Structure formats: structure tokens, C-alpha cells
Amino acid sequence: MICILALVVFGTLSIFSARHRPLAKEAFDCVFRKLTLRKCESGLDLRLKSQLTGKLLRRHPRFAKIIYKNFELLSLAFTLLFLISFVYMGIGGYNYYLYGDCNGPNESGFCIFDPLGSNEKTSSLETGEACPSNSPSPKYLTLANVNLDIFPTYDRGAENDVIFIGCYACPYTREAYPQIQKLLLRDDVNFVFAHFPIKGKNDHLSDILNAIYLIDKQKFITLNDALFELDPLLLKDEDVIMQLVEEIGMDSELVQASIITNNVSAITAAQAIELQKTGLYGTPTVFVNGNAVVGPKPYRVYTRLLK
Amino acid sequence: MNIETIRNDFPVLKKDVIYLDSSCVSLKPKQVVEAMNKYYYEFPACAGRSIHGFGSKVSGEITAARKNLANFFSTKPNEIIFTRNATEGINLVANSLGLKSGDKVLTSDKEHNSNLLPWQNLTKEGILHQVVLSNQDNTFNLAEFEKQIEGTRLVSIVHTSNLDGVSFPVEKIIKIAHRNGALVLLDCAQSAPHKELNMRKLDADFMVCSGHKMLGPSGIGALYGKAKLLDQLQPFLLGGSTVRDATYTSAEFEGAPAKFEAGLQNYAGIIGFSEAVTYLRNIGMKKIQHHEQELNKQLTDELLNLEAISLIGPAGPSQRAGIFSFNIKDKDPHEVALMLDQSAKIMVRSGAHCVHSWFNARNLKGSVRASLYLYNTEEECTTFIDAVKAIATL
Ligand SMILES: Cc1ncc(COP(=O)(O)O)c(C=O)c1O
Numbered sequence: 001m002i003c004i005l006a007l008v009v010f011g012t013l014s015i016f017s018a019r020h021r022p023l024a025k026e027a028f029d030c031v032f033r034k035l036t037l038r039k040c041e042s043g044l045d046l047r048l049k050s051q052l053t054g055k056l057l058r059r060h061p062r063f064a065k066i067i068y069k070n071f072e073l074l075s076l077a078f079t080l081l082f083l084i085s086f087v088y089m090g091i092g093g094y095n096y097y098l099y100g101d102c103n104g105p106n107e108s109g110f111c112i113f114d115p116l117g118s119n120e121k122t123s124s125l126e127t128g129e130a131c132p133s134n135s136p137s138p139k140y141l142t143l144a145n146v147n148l149d150i151f152p153t154y155d156r157g158a159e160n161d162v163i164f165i166g167c168y169a170c171p172y173t174r175e176a177y178p179q180i181q182k183l184l185l186r187d188d189v190n191f192v193f194a195h196f197p198i199k200g201k202n203d204h205l206s207d208i209l210n211a212i213y214l215i216d217k218q219k220f221i222t223l224n225d226a227l228f229e230l231d232p233l234l235l236k237d238e239d240v241i242m243q244l245v246e247e248i249g250m251d252s253e254l255v256q257a258s259i260i261t262n263n264v265s266a267i268t269a270a271q272a273i274e275l276q277k278t279g280l281y282g283t284p285t286v287f288v289n290g291n292a293v294v295g296p297k298p299y300r301v302y303t304r305l306l307k
Numbered sequence: 308m309n310i311e312t313i314r315n316d317f318p319v320l321k322k323d324v325i326y327l328d329s330s331c332v333s334l335k336p337k338q339v340v341e342a343m344n345k346y347y348y349e350f351p352a353c354a355g356r357s358i359h360g361f362g363s364k365v366s367g368e369i370t371a372a373r374k375n376l377a378n379f380f381s382t383k384p385n386e387i388i389f390t391r392n393a394t395e396g397i398n399l400v401a402n403s404l405g406l407k408s409g410d411k412v413l414t415s416d417k418e419h420n421s422n423l424l425p426w427q428n429l430t431k432e433g434i435l436h437q438v439v440l441s442n443q444d445n446t447f448n449l450a451e452f453e454k455q456i457e458g459t460r461l462v463s464i465v466h467t468s469n470l471d472g473v474s475f476p477v478e479k480i481i482k483i484a485h486r487n488g489a490l491v492l493l494d495c496a497q498s499a500p501h502k503e504l505n506m507r508k509l510d511a512d513f514m515v516c517s518g519h520k521m522l523g524p525s526g527i528g529a530l531y532g533k534a535k536l537l538d539q540l541q542p543f544l545l546g547g548s549t550v551r552d553a554t555y556t557s558a559e560f561e562g563a564p565a566k567f568e569a570g571l572q573n574y575a576g577i578i579g580f581s582e583a584v585t586y587l588r589n590i591g592m593k594k595i596q597h598h599e600q601e602l603n604k605q606l607t608d609e610l611l612n613l614e615a616i617s618l619i620g621p622a623g624p625s626q627r628a629g630i631f632s633f634n635i636k637d638k639d640p641h642e643v644a645l646m647l648d649q650s651a652k653i654m655v656r657s658g659a660h661c662v663h664s665w666f667n668a669r670n671l672k673g674s675v676r677a678s679l680y681l682y683n684t685e686e687e688c689t690t691f692i693d694a695v696k697a698i699a700t701l
Contacts, residue, residue, distance in 0.1 A: 043641060046639055046641060046642050046645075047641075047645060049642070050641070050642040050643075050644075050645035050646045050649065051645055051646075051649050053646055053649075053701065054645055054646035054647070054648065054649025054650040055649045055650065057646060057649070057650035057694075057697055057698070057701075058649075058650045058651065061697055061700075064701065065700070065701050068701040069701070
């Protein structure tokens, strides 16, 4: 049994170091012989057992005795544990590839491939800080009964719908944005952007976004690109924002006038109400064809949900 | 004999290990290594060929080394042939003696593969190889030997067995053999490092030993042969240094030992080997032998009364030189050796010790062998005893 364990351990180590390759080969040979009901010729099992007990013998003779007597049983237990964890690791890897999270879609918990949980992080709606790990699950998020028509939309008539809910000042939304930009480069995606200003309460940016959208249906994406680029500390500085509006080719005075004449704040307020219906608890939240993905994920996680 | 002073000559012992595998390869004192380095640093040339300064210096050193070895074994320099090791010496005799179909060669049942396979191989050419079985306690069965000696051309026999440390009564064996017209080749790989050997007194015809087991470097050994026999022997390897002159069709061979030392020799090894025997002689072979026996007595007294221990060879430590070869009940010898190494940094040999034939005949897997030498101490033996006891209780 210990040979199987040795094969997996040395096999893995041998990928990185040549020193372990002969041991891995020996372990393979040993396992192969055992599988064909023959004796392990290299004596690897004996060596590992003796080395372990020998080492223990010096300091903990009683413990050494227990190990020596129950070595086969212990190595069986360890091997099974190892194999089980190996299978779980495989599943974790698979989930990580598909969903950017080892625990599967819409789950939270520790993930070895993303130990800091950076793919999971969101900014809490209440505090604007990173969401605690016991956040509600994305599986309760929905677009049912949400009126998306009142949000800035880039409708290409494509078969996929991406709804991106984020806030300009939030670090994780900013982290996710480059993937969204990549998605926008595809011609099979319709795009809706919902600004949900949590951190720093940048409500005025929602108004500007909505006002620009009313004036020019295409321009809001350019605005997004510029705002996500901007130092978040400057988002509150109206002069800077107005200058930025000019830079993207809009008349800032016209935009400001539109905010008042079109009662944009009412639109903004209505949007906030709609977003509440989604069950939203943090940003970024992205719906790809109705499937919610929370936190900044690798690009492949979004594209996998495309038709 | 001051062990502390001796131990200081072996830098490797500072590594805090207990080396009990000298029967395989002994440690080397710094004097030996320095003598070899001197060759490489100061006169790294060839002997007996070039007549320049370096060449003459090496020639002088090799001549002196041969003389030193001849003194060590109480014989004459032209009777010492340098070989790679004991194995090569045995093969040289086997291939040069001119054994003919029907000639009988006797060995014991405890021979190292090096003194078994060359004879086994010759059976393909019609040579008869017979084995003299030992007594129950692994000592030599003289009566059996006397029964089998008749018609024997060569007795090739181990002096001290690497299996259990038992020394055969070679004086008697040689006398009986000679009385019956047989020659005797002694495998002294394990006796030369540990006891005084006097070739004149013993009257052996051939004797082989290895430098690496007697404080010398590896890759060098010696074959002793009586001068008149060496004259009759055909060279085994042919080439440079073995001839006085040669034409395209013929060669005029040198006498012994040159005709057996073909090609450029291991000069550093020869010089180191000579330094090793000087070292041994300075300490005194009798003192070394006595020291090892005292230590073996300590091991025997403490371990033999353990129920789990079974000893290979006779119970009396004085009959087993510096070797304590044993098994622990229900434990694989390799397992025991590894545990000794891991638990107390004790290095012993495990397995069949190249005497597979003996173990196979008894259906045994092998044994654990602790072999002692001049640098081992009582404290080391105590640690070994404690470690073996701990393993035996597992
Ligand atoms: C009794 C005996 N004979 C012959 C040999 C062979 O010696 P070498 O390997 O140095 O040729 C050994 C080595 O262990 C030995 O113990």
C-alpha cells in the first residue's frame, strides 16, 4: 500500500525534481508488481517502513513500535485518504477551471487554487468593504421581474446577454472590468451595465452615466472605460469628471443640463429599486444569460456561460 | 593502542557515525590519502617507462611499495603482483595456472562469489569443482577435507570468512594439500587487514588481498605467488610493461611480477596501499586483532543471550575475529540495517554479503553483519547493542 502512496508522492515530486525520479520509477515498478500479485523487488516498501520506524526509534520507541506493528494498516489508511483527497483535488481543479472556484458554481469556501479567494471577493453593499466569507450565495440571485430596460444597454441583437452590475469605485468591480471589456469585443454579446454605487456613494456618477446614455446610446461604454481607468480617489471630484466627460467627446454642460431636465435622478432611483429585486449582495455581479457570477472571475468562466 | 589518536587519523569519523562495515570497505586514514595526493601533486608520471625526473621518482616509489608489501607479508618483492583487488588476483590464477580438463579444484562452502564463480566458470572446460562442507557451527571440517583432497590440483580457500568471521586452519589445510600434491590459493581479503600473515611460514602457494579492506584505497590489491610458480604461470592480461621486446609476430615476456602487470598501473593506489600497510604495521597487527576480539566479546556477551537474536557462526567471539553476523527473529536483515542507520547512524551490511551460495543452501535471505576494525570503540559497541535491542523489541 505504501508503494501506491510513494508512487503518487514521488511521482508528483519528480515532475519538479530529477532527484525523485528514480524513486518514482521504483515506486511504479513496485506498484506494478504488486498489482500483478508479485513481490515488490526493489524493497521500497521495506525501506520506507524501516526508515520511518528507525527515525522514530531514537526519540519515541513506543510510538515506533505501534507504527512498526501496524504499518500495513496505517499505510492503507493513508493511501485511501490520499486517493480520496486526490479525487477531490481533481474535482476542485475541474470546478476551478469551469467556475473559477474549486467548490463549484455559486459556492463559497477555501479553494487551494485561489487561496486568497480573490476570484470570490466582492464589495459588500452595506459597508463597501470586502464581503465577509459568509455572504449569501449567488444561487439566490435572479433577474426575474427585474426591468432591465431602464439601464444603459448595448443591444446588438446578439444571442447572449451580459448584465454587469458594478460600482466605479469598488476594487473588485475594477478587477473584473478587463474581462468584461474582452467580452464586449465579441460580436455575440448584448451588454447591460448597472451602476450600483456602494463604496464612496458615488450616486452622481450614476446620474452622469444615465444622462450620457440618454444623449448618446453608444457612449456609456466609453465612459465606463474611462471611469474604470481613473484613480478611484478622483471619482468624487466633479471637475475631473466633467473634464473626463469632455474628453470622451461629450458636452459637459449638456450632460449636466440633461440631468436636471430629464429628471435623471428618478431613473437612478428606479434602477436602484430594480437592482434590489435581484437579491444582490455585492459587486461585481455579472449575469451571463441569466446565470449569476459573483466576484471577479477568469475570462473563461464568463465565456463558458455563453451560448 | 590509543584509539583516540587513531580516530583522529580518520577525518570521516568526525561525522558522528558508527562505522561497522569495514569488512566491505575500511575507512582510510589521512596518511593514506596524503600519500596518494603526493603522487598526483608532486610526481604524476609513469613508472618503469620514462626516465625523466618524475618517472624515476614514481619507479622508486613503486619499487619501495612492493618491497614494503613483501615485508608486510614476509615474502620477496618479486612475489608480489599488484592487481585491482582480490577478485582479480583469483581470476589471474584461475586463468593462468594452466588447469586442464579433469583437474580438480577444491573450495569451501563459504566462499565469496569472487572465489566461487571463477572455478564454476572453468567447469565449462572440464575442470572439476568440488565444495568441502563445513561443520554444523560453520568451522572447517578437516576430516571432510582430507577425504576430498586426493587428486586435487588446487585448493582455493578463504582464510577468514566475510560471512561470519571464522578463520579456517590454513596451516593444516596447506600441509594436507601439499602432502597430496595440491597447490593452495588463500583468499585473505578478510584476514590480511586483521592479522599477521607470514607467507614463508604458512607456505601458501598463492594469496590474494584487497587494499580497500585494509585502510588502503579502492582499485588496488595484491596477489602473492611463490616465485617458481609465478615463473610457470602464463600472463593473463597482455600489453605494455609485460614484455621486454616485441616484433610483429612475437614477444619476449618479462619475468614476474612485470609480466602480470599489463598497462599503466594504479600508481597512486599502490603508493596508498603501501602507506596503509605501514600504518597497520606501526600500530601492530596483534594489537589490532586483540582490540577487535575484545569488542566482539562485548557484542557477543550482550546480544547472544537475547532470544530474538540468532548468530551466524560459532558462539565464541574469539573464533569470529571482528565479525558479528546475525539475524533478528521475524525481521528482514535489510530492514534491521536501515533501522540501525536511521535510529543511531550505525552503518552495517545486510544481505548475502556475496556469499549467496551459503544462504541459498540454507534457504536464508541473508544476515546483518557488523564488522569491527581498529578505529571502533567500546562506546560505539554499546550504542550498537542498545539499538539492536530496541529493534528486537519492535
Ligand atoms: C572473503 C572475501 N573474498 C573476496 C572478496 C572480494 O574482494 P574484492 O571485491 O576486493 O575483490 C571479498 C570482499 O568482500 C571477501 O570478503
